[in-house]
Structure formats: C-alpha cells, structure tokens
Amino acid sequence: MNDRNIEFESLLMALSRSGSPLREYPVQEDAVGALELIGSFLDGAFVVMVLKPETGNDPLRMFAGSGLSPGLASALESDAVQRSIAAQLDLRETVRLQEVSAASLGASMDPDPFSAMDIGTIYIIPLWNGGEVFGGLICAFRGSLSEVPAEDLRRAQCLGELVGYRRVQAERIDRLSEAVEAAEAGLWALELGSMTYWATDTAKQMHGFAADQLVNLNMVLSRVHPDDRGLIEEANLSAARAPGTELRLEYRVVQPDGNVRWMLARGRSDTGPGNPARVTGIVTDITDRRAAENELRDARALTDAVFDSVPGLIYLYTQDGRLVRWNRQHEVVSGYTAAELDQFPARKWFGEDEISRMTSEWRRVFEQGRASAELLLKKKDGTLVPYLFTGVRVEVDGHPHMVGIGIDITEQKLAESSVAALRNELSHVTRVTALGELASALAHELSQPLAAILSNAQAARRLLGTGRTDLAEVEEALTDIARDGKRAGEIVHGLRAMMAKGEAKRRKLDINALVQSVLALLNSEIIAAKVTPVVHLGAGLPKVDAGQTEMQHVLLNLIVNAIDAQRDIPEADRMLHIDTFVDTGFVNVAVRDAGSGIRGEDLTKVFEPFYTTKTSGLGMGLSICRRMVDTYDGRIWAENNKERGATFRIALPAVRSGTT
Amino acid sequence: MTKNRVYVVDDDPSVRKGLARLLRSGGYEVEAFESAAAFLQRDDYAGPACILLDLCMPALNGRELHMQLRDAGSTLPIIFLSGHAELGDGVRAMKDGAVDFLVKPVDEEVLLSAIRTALARHGEALAEARETRAIECNVGSLTERELETARWVIAGLRNKQIAAELGIAEKTVKIHRARVMQKMGATSLPGLVRLLERVGIRPMIPKP
Numbered sequence: 109m110n111d112r113n114i115e116f117e118s119l120l121m122a123l124s125r126s127g128s129p130l131r132e133y134p135v136q137e138d139a140v141g142a143l144e145l146i147g148s149f150l151d152g153a154f155v156v157m158v159l160k161p162e163t164g165n166d167p168l169r170m171f172a173g174s175g176l177s178p179g180l181a182s183a184l185e186s187d188a189v190q191r192s193i194a195a196q197l198d199l200r201e202t203v204r205l206q207e208v209s210a211a212s213l214g215a216s217m218d219p220d221p222f223s224a225m226d227i228g229t230i231y232i233i234p235l236w237n238g239g240e241v242f243g244g245l246i247c248a249f250r251g252s253l254s255e256v257p258a259e260d261l262r263r264a265q266c267l268g269e270l271v272g273y274r275r276v277q278a279e280r281i282d283r284l285s286e287a288v289e290a291a292e293a294g295l296w297a298l299e300l301g302s303m304t305y306w307a308t309d310t311a312k313q314m315h316g317f318a319a320d321q322l323v324n325l326n327m328v329l330s331r332v333h334p335d336d337r338g339l340i341e342e343a344n345l346s347a348a349r350a351p352g353t354e355l356r357l358e359y360r361v362v363q364p365d366g367n368v369r370w371m372l373a374r375g376r377s378d379t380g381p382g383n384p385a386r387v388t389g390i391v392t393d394i395t396d397r398r399a400a401e402n403e404l405r406d407a408r409a410l411t412d413a414v415f416d417s418v419p420g421l422i423y424l425y426t427q428d429g430r431l432v433r434w435n436r437q438h439e440v441v442s443g444y445t446a447a448e449l450d451q452f453p454a455r456k457w458f459g460e461d462e463i464s465r466m467t468s469e470w471r472r473v474f475e476q477g478r479a480s481a482e483l484l485l486k487k488k489d490g491t492l493v494p495y496l497f498t499g500v501r502v503e504v505d506g507h508p509h510m511v512g513i514g515i516d517i518t519e520q521k522l523a524e525s526s527v528a529a530l531r532n533e534l535s536h537v538t539r540v541t542a543l544g545e546l547a548s549a550l551a552h553e554l555s556q557p558l559a560a561i562l563s564n565a566q567a568a569r570r571l572l573g574t575g576r577t578d579l580a581e582v583e584e585a586l587t588d589i590a591r592d593g594k595r596a597g598e599i600v601h602g603l604r605a606m607m608a609k610g611e612a613k614r615r616k617l618d619i620n621a622l623v624q625s626v627l628a629l630l631n632s633e634i635i636a637a638k639v640t641p642v643v644h645l646g647a648g649l650p651k652v653d654a655g656q657t658e659m660q661h662v663l664l665n666l667i668v669n670a671i672d673a674q675r676d677i678p679e680a681d682r683m684l685h686i687d688t689f690v691d692t693g694f695v696n697v698a699v700r701d702a703g704s705g706i707r708g709e710d711l712t713k714v715f716e717p718f719y720t721t722k723t724s725g726l727g728m729g730l731s732i733c734r735r736m737v738d739t740y741d742g743r744i745w746a747e748n749n750k751e752r753g754a755t756f757r758i759a760l761p762a763v764r765s766g767t768t
Numbered sequence: 769m770t771k772n773r774v775y776v777v778d779d780d781p782s783v784r785k786g787l788a789r790l791l792r793s794g795g796y797e798v799e800a801f802e803s804a805a806a807f808l809q810r811d812d813y814a815g816p817a818c819i820l821l822d823l824c825m826p827a828l829n830g831r832e833l834h835m836q837l838r839d840a841g842s843t844l845p846i847i848f849l850s851g852h853a854e855l856g857d858g859v860r861a862m863k864d865g866a867v868d869f870l871v872k873p874v875d876e877e878v879l880l881s882a883i884r885t886a887l888a889r890h891g892e893a894l895a896e897a898r899e900t901r902a903i904e905c906n907v908g909s910l911t912e913r914e915l916e917t918a919r920w921v922i923a924g925l926r927n928k929q930i931a932a933e934l935g936i937a938e939k940t941v942k943i944h945r946a947r948v949m950q951k952m953g954a955t956s957l958p959g960l961v962r963l964l965e966r967v968g969i970r971p972m973i974p975k976p
Contacts, residue, residue, distance in 0.1 A: 552824060552851025552872075556780045559849070559872035563786030566876040570793035585789055592782050632851060635779070635826050 116263045119149055123270055142271040144173035146264055150247055150256065154227070155264075156184060157235075157272055158193060159243035168194060168243070171275070179221035184246070188214035196232045197244045202261055203232045208248075226250045233265045235272045243272045281388070293392040298325060300348040300377070300386060311391050314371060316363040333360035333368065340373075347377035347387045355389060358398075369395040421495070421514035426507065427474055429454035441516075443488035457485050459492065473499040473510050482517065494521050531735070538732050539661050540607050546668065549633035554599050556632075557592035564589045602629050606664070608657050614740070616763055617652050617659060619688050619695050620645040626663040627686075630671075637671045639684045646689040650762035654740040659760075662733040662744070666699040666756045669729070673703025673753070683753065694742075694759035702753035711746050772887045773815060776800040777807045777833070778822035778849070783872070787820060787849075787879075794880050804828035808836075816894060818867065818886035820879075823850040823857060831857075834864060843893045845886035849874065903967045906952045914951070916972070917944040922961045923971035933974070 123142050139157065147155040154176055158168040168190050172181060183189055192214045196203045208230050210217040222228075229252070233245040245268040249256075281295065285308045288295040294311020298304070305328060309319035315331045317323050329337050336359035347353045355375040360368050375389020415422050415435035424433035431452040439446055442457075458466050462483050472479035478500045484492040499512040543550065568585040571578055602625055627634070627641060634641060652659075667684070674682045683702035688695065706714060717731040730744075737744040742760035749755055774796045778784040781802070788798040801807040805828055807819070819837075823830040834846055845867040850857060858869035867889065868882040910918065913934075920930040927945065931938040954960040 548852050548854065555851040555872040556783050559851075559874065560780070560782035560786035562873035562875070563783070563790040567786070567790035567793040570790070570876075574793075581789070585786075588782065588785060588789075592786070595782070632824060636824050638826070638829075640826065 112260070112263075115149065116267075119145060119267060120270070123267060139171045139271055139275050140173055142267070143171060146245070146267050146271070147173050147247075149267070150249075150260060150264055152250070154180075154225075154248040155268075156246040156248070157243060157268060157275070158190075158197075158246065159272060159276060160194075160197070160241070177221060177225050179217070179219075180225055180227070180248075183210050183213075183215060183217055183221045186210075186215045186217075193232060193244065193246065197234050197241055200234055200241055202234065202265070204255070205230050205232065222248075228252050231256060231261060233261060233268060235265065235269045237269060237273050237276075242276060244268075245272075288390055291392075293390050295389070296373070296375070296391055297386060297388040298344065300344065307391075314369075314391060314393055315361050331361050331363070333362055336360050344387065347375075351377050353377045355387060358394065369393055370398045418513070420516065423512060423514070424502075424504065425454055425510045427509065429470070432504075432509070441487065441493075442485075448488075458483055459486055469497075469499070470510070473501050473512075474508055477501050485514065494518055535658070535661075535732055535736070536607075538729065539657070542661070542664060542668070542729065543603065543606055546630070546633055549636060550599075550603065550629065552632040552636075553629065554596060557596040557599070560592040561589050561596070564592070599629065602660075605657055606660055613655060614653050615656055617654055617656055619649055619652055619659075619697060619760070622656070622659055623663060623686055623688060623697065626660055626667060630664065630667055633668070633671065634684070637675065637682075638679050639671055639674060639682045641684040641686060644685075644687045646687075649688060649690050649695055650764070652695050652740070652742075652760040653763050654742070654760055655736070658736040658739070662736055662758060663697065663699075665729045665733050666697075666758075669756070670699050670701035670703070673701050677703065681752075690762055691759070693762050695762050697758045698755050699757075700749060700753065700755040702749075702751070705748045705752060705754045706746055708748075711748070714746060715744065771797040771815060772891075773797040773799060773813055773817040774883060774887075775807060775810065775817060775819045775844075777804060777819060777825075777830070779803060779825040780822070783822070783849075790876060790879070791820075791883070794876070794883075796883065804830070804833035804836075807833065814894075816887045816891040818845040818847060818883060818890055820847050820849060820883070823848050823861075831861070831864075834861070834866065838865060843890065843897075845889050847879075847882045847886055900966055903952070903963050907964070907967055907969065909951050910948060914944050914948050915969075917941060918948045918952075918960065918964065919969065919972040921945060921948070921957065922964055922969075923974065925974065929974075933972075 123145065143155045143157055147153050154173065156170060156172040156176065158170050160168060167185075167187075170184060172184075184193075189210070196205075205212070206229050208227065209220045209222050211220065225248075227248045227250060229249045231245075231247040231249075233247065234241040235243045235245065245264060247256075247264065281297065285295050289308060289310055292310065294308050294314050296305070296307040296311045298306075303325050305323060305325040307315075307323060307328070312319055312321060312323055315323070315328050317327070317331075329340065332340060339357055339359055343355050343357050347355055353376070355373065355377070358370060358372050361371055362368055370393070371391050372394045373389055373391045375387045377387045416437065418435060419437060421438045421441060422435040423431055423438060425431055431449055431454065434449055439449060442449070444452065454470070455463060455466070465481060466483055469479045469481040478498070480496065480498040482494060482496050485495045486492055494517050496515045496517045497512060498514075499510045502509050502511045564585040568582045568589075571582045571585070606629075623643065623645065627643065667686070670684050674684075681702055683700065685698070685700040687698045687700075689698075690696070715730050715734040734744050737758055737760070740760055742758060744756070744758050746754055746756050772795075774791050776784055776787050776791070776798060778787065778800075779802055784800045784802065788800045791798045799810065801810070803825060821830045821833060828836075830848055830850075834848075837844060837846070846861075846865075847867050848858075848861045848869045849872055850869065851872055853871040861869045867886040870878060870882060907915070916934065917930060920933060925933065927938050927941045931941045934941065949955070949960065952960060952963055954963055
C-alpha cells in the first residue's frame with residue numbers, strides 16, 4: 109500500500125466523520141472544507157462541486173473551495189458554462205479538457221478568467237449514486253500539467269461522491285425537516301456504523317431535551333421507557349443487517365417531569381456511497397392519538413358489548429336498505445350468519461303483504477327523521493315473528509343511514525290478545541248482566557207482540573169456525589200476526605245482538621237507528637219507570653265507524669242510568685231527553701236526565717271501574733262504556749245541567765261522506 | 769137484552785187490536801182504550817161488563833186505574849194483563865179485588881174463562897143491585913108506623929108485646945103486620961128478616 113493510498117484512506121475517514129450531514133454545523137461550510145481537502149489531495153487543484161438540480165431546468169448548484177477568483181466563479185456560474193458542464197456530465201465519464209478558456213466552454217469573457225488564473229487543464233468527474241450521476245467535480249489545474257493518474261481521479265471521485273451525496277442528503281433532510289416540523293413531527297437520523305444520532309429541534313424536545321442541546325443515541329435511549337429500549341435496539345440491529353428495512357415502532361418516553369408520552373417512530377434504513385447504513389425517520393407524539401384511539405376502542409368495545417347483550421335487534425342500514433352493522437342477537441334471531449347478514453337487503457325480512465307498509469315507514473324515517481312499525485320478521489327458516497321496529501335517521505360517513513332496534517313483541521301480542529279476550533269476556537258479562545237487570549222489562553216487551561199474535565191467531569180460528577166466516581177480518585188478523593211476529597223477531601234479534609259474544613266488528617252505523625233500536629228495547633222499562641222520552645234525532649247525520657253491539661250497549665247504559673237516576677223524584681219532574689247531532693266532525697249523542705246530578709269530583713270518577721253510586725251492580729257499566737267508546741276513537745263524558753240532573757255525552761268521529 | 773161488554777185498556781195497539789178481535793169473535797161487545805185516561809171518559813153502560821186491563825202503561829197505569837175505580841165505588845170486575853209474571857203484582861191485584869191476573873201471551877180458554885167469570889160476577893152484582901133497589905122501593909112504600917111495626921116484628925116480639933110497646937091495640941098491630949108482609953112481598957117471618965137486613969133496616973131493641 110503506497111503513501112498515496114494511506115493519504116486517501118485517512119482523508120476518507122476524516123470526511124466520513126466531518127462531512128456527516130448529521131453534524132450540527134452548517135453543511136455549506138462543511139462542503140467547502142471538504143472540497144479544499146480534495147483540492148490539496150490533487151496537488152493544489154481548485155475543486156468545484158456541482159450538483160444537479162432535483163427537478164427540471166434549475167441551474168446546477170455550485171460549491172467551491174477558497175481561492176477561486178471572482179471572475180472564474182462568475183464564469184462558472186454563467187449559463188453557457190453551466191450548460192456545457194452539464195453536457196459533459198451527461199457523458200457520464202471523467203473528461204479532461206485542455207487549454208481551457210471561457211470561450212472553449214461557450215462563454216466569451218474578457219479578460220478570460222481561466223487564463224487570468226493560469227488554468228490550463230480541467231477534469232470534469234461525474235459523481236454517481238445508485239446508477240445515476242447526481243453531480244460532478246470540476247478540478248482545475250494551473251499551468252500545463254501532465255495527466256493526473258486515473259487512480260487519483262477515482263479517489264477524488266470517491267471523495268466527491270461522499271461529499272456530494274452528503275450534501276444532497278443534507279439538503280434533502282433540510283427540506284424534510286421543514287416539512288416535518290410543519291407537521292409537528294420530529295426528524296431523526298442514525299448512522300448505524302458510528303451510531304451518530306441527529307435529530308431536529310422538535311424531535312429533541314419530544315424526548316425532553318432543549319432545542320439547542322447536543323444529543324446522542326444514549327441520551328435519547330435514557331429517556332425511553334426501560335421496557336421499550338430493547339425494542340429500539342432490536343429495530344436498529346435489524347435495520348443495520350438489511351438496508352431498506354422499514355421501521356415502525358411505538359415507544360414510551362419518560363420526560364424529565366415524569367410524564368409518559370407515546371412516540372411513533374417510522375423510518376427506513378439505507379446506505380449512501382461508501383457510507384455505513386443509516387436510518388432516517390420521523391417521530392411523532394401519538395400520546396393524544398393513542399388516548400383517542402384507546403377511547404375509541406373502549407367505546408367501540410363497550411358499544412359492541414352493549415349491542416350484543418341487548419336481547420332485541422340492533423341494526424344500521426344504508427338508505428338504500430343494506431344492512432351494514434348489527435348485533436349478535438340479530439344473527440341468533442334470524443338464523444343468518446354474519447357473512448349472510450352483511451349487506452342484507454332490508455326488504456328480504458318481510459313477506460309480500462308487509463312490504464308496502466315497510467317501505468312507507470322506511471321513507472318516513474328518511475323524510476321525517478324517525479318512524480316505527482309493527483311488522484312480521486321472516487327468519488331464515490321462514491317462520492314469522494312479530495316485531496316492533498324503530499328507525500332513526502343518522503348520518504354515517506356523510507351519508508344518511510337508519511339506525512334502530514327491533515323488539516320481539518310475541519309475548520306482548522299474546523298478552524294483548526288475552527287481555528282483549530278478557531275484556532271481551534267482561535264486556536259480554538256486563539252486557540248480559542245489564543240485560544239481566546232489565547229482564548222483566550224485556551220479557552214484557554217481548555210478551556206484547558206474542559200476546560197480540562196469540563189473540564189474533566185464536567180469533568182467526570174462531571172466525572173460521574163460525575158458519576158465516578168474515579174472510580176480510582181473518583185476513584186482517586193474519587196480517588197483524590205477521591207484523592207482530594216480525595216485531596217479536598226484531599226484539600229477539602236485538603237481544604241476541606246485545607248478548608253476542610266475541611270481538612266487536614267495526615261497521616258504518618247510523619246513530620239515529622241505533623238510538624231508536626235501544627229505545628224500542630227499553631220501551632217497557634221506560635213505561636214502567638214512568639218517564640216520557642223526548643227524542644230529537646238530527647237529520648242527515650253522517651255515519652260512525654264502530655261496533656254495533658258496543659254502541660247499543662253504551663246507549664242502553666246511559667238511558668237506563670238516566671231512568672234510574674230519577675226513581676226518587678216526582679213523576680212530573682222526570683225527564684229523558686235524547687239528542688243526536690253532528691259537531692265539528694263528531695256525531696254526538698246527549699242523554700239528559702233531571703235526577704240529582706253528579707257531584708263535581710265524580711264527573712270523571714264515574715267512568716272508573718268499580719265506581720258506583722248505585723246500590724246494585726258492579727260499577728263496571730260506565731267504565732266499560734268508556735273503553736268501548738275509546739276503542740272507536742270517540743269520547744264519553746258527563747256534565748251537570750244548569751237546572752238539575754246530568755247529561756251524558758258521546759262523541760264519535762263521523763265517517764267522511766263518500767267513504768260510506 | 770143488553771150484550772156482555774168487555775173494556776180493553778192497553779197502550780200497545782197490536783195487543784189492543786188482537787184482544788179486541790179475539791173477544792169479538794167470542795161474541796162479546798168490545799170497547800178498546802189506549803190509556804186509563806181514555807177509559808175514564810167512556811160512555812155509561814148498563815149491562816154486564818168487565819175490564820181487561822194492562823198493568824204497565826204510560827201515565828196512569830193499570831193498578832192506579834183500579835184504585836181509582838174502587839175508590840169511586842165501581843163494581844166493574846177487573847182482569848189484569850201483565851207482560852210478565854210478577855208474583856207481588858198478582859197478589860196485590862187479587863187482594864185489591866181483581867177477578868184475575870193473567871200473563872201475556874194469554875191463552876183464549878184462560879182469557880175467556882176469566883171474562884166469563886167476571887161478567888157473571890158483574891151480572892150477579894147488577895141483579896143484586898136491582899133487587900136491593902126493589903126492596904128499598906118496597907120499604908119506601910111503608911108508613912112510619914108500618915116500618916116501626918116491621919122492626920119490632922123482626923126483633924122477634926109477638927103481636928101482644930108489640931102492641932104494648934107501641935101503646936096500640938093488638939088488633940091494629942095485626943093489621944100493620946099484614947100490610948108490611950104484603951107490601952114487602954114476604955111470605956114468612958124469616959123472609960122478611962132477610963129482605964130488611966139486605967137494605968140495612970135493623971130490628972128494634974126492646975127496653976129491658
């Protein structure tokens with residue numbers, strides 16, 4: 109190994125250390141010093157380094173050691189000279205130019221700066237990295253010169269590549285630093301050979317150092333949570349073994365004040381020309397993000413737990429009816445797997461006859477914000493289960509969605525139907541009881557036509573038995589029999605209807621006809637009670653949509669109550685006024701008596717179950733009446749008259765004309 | 769001879785018409801009324817009659833009409849018709865003197881039999897009333913002394929004792945006695961006693 113080589117080796121080592129872009133002093137000065145060293149290595153040549161622009165047609169960047177004349181510097185900076193240097197670099201080979209002048213490089217200058225400095229020969233050495241020429245060294249020699257040994261040129265090239273690459277790196281890191289600082293992140297680099305550590309101010313501060321403090325890897329590691337130090341060392345090791353390794357590690361930093369903060373370091377190992385492996389990366393403080401993520405994860409875990417523990421269904425659908433989120437119960441109930449439920453179309457849950465109702469409620473969710481509906485859910489095995497579904501419009505990722513729950517209402521439906529059955533039973537018992545109390549009056553009412561029929565029949569037989577039959581009289585008797593038979597039939601029919609068992613059927617009812625039928629049934633009772641009814645039936649009343657049996661029962665109750673209320677007052681004072689009329693869309697019936705009226709606080713209580721002022725009966729009459737009227741969206745109430753007695757009123761919604 | 773008449777009082781026109789037709793076919797003269805008030809406005813009728821009266825009617829009901837008639841001294845027999853068999857009503861009606869209490873619908877045999885009974889009763893009542901009126905008329909034809917003598921006679925005194933009581937001759941007592949028997953149409957002492965008793969003429973009571 110010759111002296112020259114030793115000189116080169118020592119120079120390379122010096123430059124490796126001093127020329128590191130990770131050092132704290134300005135890289136500009138660093139490069140200048142390095143070029144001077146190369147110049148002296150080449151026996152006093154002026155060495156100028158040019159670096160190609162990163163992009164486009166920007167001028168070459170030029171670095172020169174001291175001693176370069178201003179004239180030569182400006183000549184080298186001129187466009188023409190730059191163009192010709194760039195052209196030489198594009199040859200990708202070391203070029204030797206002799207008898208060089210400004211003119212020979214395309215620029216005309218007087219006096220010629222080259223000859224002014226007695227420069228006769230220049231070498232233009234391309235600088236390589238990764239198969240690309242990124243710049244060059246221009247080595248200018250005074251006077252006439254014999255050829256520089258190729259060995260030295262290669263060594264100069266090597267040193268230039270080291271300095272140039274570092275310079276490029278430094279510039280790159282500078283630019284990166286700015287961007288990274290702007291993002292409130294820190295930038296760091298670690299040379300794995302020398303374990304030289306460099307970090308931006310922000311990165312230093314993140315680890316609890318002052319911005320102007322010099323830090324090394326050990327100082328940084330001392331701030332890392334003991335449990336995480338091994339992680340970092342291991343990552344560095346694997347990066348050193350395999351250049352190009354991507355690093356990503358999260359670690360804790362214990363700051364001087366004891367605060368623990370989470371950091372995310374991301375980086376990549378690589379190598380430069382003649383350089384040991386280096387890791388460069390970004391560090392960001394992710395304490396807040398981690399906290400937020402944790403919070404989010406916890407919240408998500410909580411919602412998932414809640415979702416899955418809810419016995420009902422929970423679902424999230426897109427507006428076009430695709431299931432995007434659901435709870436575990438949804439799978440259990442429906443029998444579909446999670447994979448099947450993903451994007452499951454909402455319509456598929458329902459049978460044909462439910463679809464139109466479901467779609468109208470669906471629309472309501474998105475138009476009005478919320479809706480609910482009782483629908484039959486079709487399971488995978490085809491069985492139908494009654495569910496109450498709710499839906500609320502929500503925005504998810506900026507798109508309208510529907511979130512809601514589904515509750516199995518099988519039990520409720522069963523309970524409802526059994527309650528309904530009980531109510532029907534009670535209603536039936538009450539009606540039969542009410543009629544039972546009227547038994548004698550009803551028997552009387554029925555015996556009238558029967559008495560007439562029997563009399564007429566027997567008279568007719570007698571008339572036929574005599575020798576001189578008066579056929580006209582017989583015919584008249586038969587006509588009367590037919591009429592009274594019909595009348596008896598109507599009474600029986602009315603009674604049977606009143607005693608009918610089972611669910612009430614809605615029908616379009618003529619309230620006036622109903623009042624008359626009840627009055628007919630109560631005729632004997634009214635006569636026996638010595639009350640004279642005064643009936644005013646409104647003309648052309650709209651019909652009402654209600655159950656005939658129930659409404660008859662309600663009217664019967666009110667009329668019987670009115671009669672009962674007047675048993676103890678003088679006959680002359682008794683009154684039974686029945687009026688029907690229409691008022692603001694409601695068909696009204698008013699039953700007015702002249703009894704003792706109702707005490708103020710009892711005006712509403714009379715409609716409560718088991719409340720009674722009578723000595724007989726259960727006190728269910730009016731409470732059942734109210735329930736019946738409620739069923740048909742009507743109202744029933746009581747008020748005291750100005751004079752004396754009370755008026756009970758029913759108002760039932762009138763069926764709009766045209767729908768009858 | 770006057771026909772037997774039945775008054776039908778019922779507020780139900782069908783019942784009223786049917787009953788009237790049946791009774792007419794049974795040979796009775798029928799007059800029907802729709803209310804008690806209308807019945808009270810009826811024309812007088814001398815022959816045997818009875819009332820077929822509905823118990824349950826608006827305004828004045830059957831029972832009230834019955835009471836009113838009884839208070840006015842009417843002898844018209846009443847047969848009640850009721851829409852239903854209520855024991856209390858029936859018992860009360862019978863106690864108050866009704867001939868019968870029938871429940872609708874009523875069979876013709878039951879009805880006609882009750883009607884016959886009622887009419888017969890009224891016929892008897894009428895005959896009795898006529899007899900009484902005749903006796904009263906005979907009593908009216910007696911002189912004061914003859915009536916006095918008659919009262920002593922039915923007290924069981926002999927002619928001699930009567931003469932002593934009246935302070936007249938026994939022979940005069942005999943003449944009075946014969947005139948009384950003749951005017952009253954009596955053939956025996958017990959007969960006379962019965963006649964006078966019917967019109968409320970009491971025997972004289974001898975002083976002790």
